[in-house]
Amino acid sequence: MEEQTQQPPHILLVPYPAQGHILALLDLAHLLSLRKLSLTIVVTPSNLPLLTPLLSKSPSIETLSLPFPSNTTISPGMENTKGMPPTSFTTLMHTVTGLYDPLLAWIQSQSHHPVTAIISDFFHGWTHTLAEKLGIPRMVFAPSGVLGTAVLHSVFRRMPQRSDPTDDKFVVSFPDIPKAPSYEWYKLSRLYRTYVEGDQVSESVKRNFLLNLKSWGIISNTFKALEEAYLENPLEDLGYQRVWAVGPLAPTDGVQDRGGANTVSSSDVTAWLDKCQEGSVLYICFGSQAMVTPQQATSLAAVLEKSGVQFIWVVLESTVIPEGFAERRAHKGMIIRGWAPQVAILRHVAVGWFLTHCGWNSILESVAAGVSMLTWPMTADQYVNAKLLVEEAGVAMNAWEGFGPPQEDALATVMAEAMGERGNAIRERSREMQMTAAEAVREGGSSSKDLDELVHELWKLKGM
Template sequence: MLSLLDLAHLLSSHARVAVTVAVTTKNRPLLDSLLSRSPAVVPLVLPFPDYPALPPGLENSKDLHPAFFRSLIHALAGLRDPLLRWARSTPQPPTAIISDLFLGWTTDLAAELGVPRLTFSPSGALAVAVSNVLWRRMPQRSNVDDPDCPISFPEISSSPVFPWRHLSMLYRTYKQGEPISEFIKEGFLSNNASWGFVFNTFADLEMVYLDHLRKDLGTPRVWAVGPLAPPDGPAERGGASSAVACEMMEWLDRCPDDSVVLVCFGSQHVMAPPQAKALAAGLERSGARFVWCARGGTAVPVGFEERVAGRGLVVREWAPQVAILGHRAVAAFLTHCGWNSVLEAVAAGVAMLTWPMGADQFMNAKVVVEEAGVGVALCEGADAVPDPDEVARVVAESLGLSGKESRDRAKEQSQKALAAVKGVGSSRRDLDEMVAELSKLAVN
């Protein structure tokens, strides 16, 4: 959601674009930061659809079990009729719909309103290229009992191969004829019929996959407008500022340049106790300075914080990740490789230590390690328990001489990322071209 709101902010900065953001009731507070920066943006608050399969309050829960995630995607289609009624009654009806790739049903909604739909991807171009092949060709394992059975993608540039377990949970849990499975499949296939496609990425990072998608989707209207996260954006983006966050930034101020590793696994994953124990032991043995953003419920070992006092911080509240990554003291980032996190690290010029766990994260890690060369692999899998000595080695090396090549490449990639969104940079050009195309539609 954050990257889509960042896109809304960018669009609203154009005099020719009026932006209305549809949001459900409990997620309305997430718009506060956007509305403070973009007073011209209008919120459209809709009640969450009745859907008995979802427990109350799950609409904005961060504890989303895969089965509930499937149901959530299905439930959101209940917004179709309220959106249709609003669009037909508002004095200024929409001239286009931009919605993310989990809302494929909005393609039909746009067609009924006679306006174009643009699919927004919060994932990178490689992940979407893989997803398109999956739902179109429906490849299966040659050995149904082997989670490592390789699935090849010769249709895609570089012909990547991924083990079955690296593929999207939504695809791996598909059951032919089962209503929610078929709804999800139809939604992803409907995305391919969109009028245009908007990616939170930039040409220098994923040009080969963007070019592939233009050919695969049969349209030049594939726009890369990232990185979308503003490096100088509000500190409360994604959460409320706290005293702990302020103290953490003050602690970083006292650290030497390029001396700290940030450890954060996003908003979805709670580490199992054996994982937290192994990670803590590795961080302790590494001798490195670090900030560990340990999501609530993470079983940080008793006594760990006292033993690393002075060189390590454990933060249990929300932390401003963009601001932390942009701090001069931070040189490396141990991450789950969510695409927002990847782009935030790239923009900040911070090397990554990858631990992909699910969704698109394995594809993202491939871009980081094998293609951009701005990171090294540390671990993989949501249930994996790393060797503490390996964690210690990789973390220590990320700050030392052997990690200099990745750090240097990260800084070079940062310059390209920042150049892309400024002046005549590729992402700025794509954004302006998209606005120009939308403006033509409004005139017609």
């Protein structure tokens, strides 16, 4: 075939410097490398270690390390959202646009191996302008589901406003999205809720999402069975762009480190889980960025203590756990500070439920493992994701929401119901979704076909 004899297309990948965004795009990069594409990944020095697992198994992938653009409001060496306060997120989005000129210069220097196309995170809308200048296509990589991506872009396209600027319960509907979903104001992305007309950073964020709608297409880390209603036809709120659903991109080996050095080994966690009955353990993790307050931690600890449920609870190094709790519950639970081998934990037969913030990577890792979820959304696309999981996919139950401490009796009741009879139907649905997800990424499955079609389109660009 022609695709096998030509020099392969050279694809430039530009991940966004946030843990969940980088990891998903690196998973995609690995799959593209297996299909013999030539890949270069853009990275800044502090984020380079995150690429180590990928480069060890995909040595043909090149890296382009560029200095992080300077900004007086971002501390030196702070090149990732990890550890940043939420208020700095929009500043980071605006700052990384400073990679435009060095990227342009590098691409123009590649006459021996010209860049065929750019695949960049949906927080890098500015790369569309870069691609236009170079006369090459740019594809958007969406680390969120297609529904969450559509809602995020819809608000910046339509700019809905509250009649009362203090009414956080104001309902915003999305009539151009299938099923016309609606969400209260506080459940919309903070990126939109903090938008200030005329502010340089806010306008940069808005422009980012509007530029995405002009792209050559969208690559989404999702799969047909999970979001079929939003994949059947091109969506107006995604600029009617072609969407390639190529997920779940979660690793299948069950032990791969996902972007950090584990503070506890997979073997140690497995040894602890091996002593537990099937489906008896509640896994708790709110991602790499959510800051659990002392009040939240105190309430959650009280619920775990009263319920007697077995658990693994992953917390950030800075999280304050009530004094003596870990020692009192050592026979029932394990607390992991820092990075945990989440994929391995979720795939252990003893884990029955996952209390999650509903970050999309965690969702797909849980779906791929067949583990039901208790939802506790806090920000970003998490409220949209939680509603999808509970009301449409049927693989989750609502547990709590927001940054306030949970009502202990209410959360304890949800945990008891999940572990009891009420949870049986959801657990069965989760096992069915697990099989569907596995089928999607197998050869001939919906996601595998979409990935093959994407690669074929990239090869066609060589002849243009």
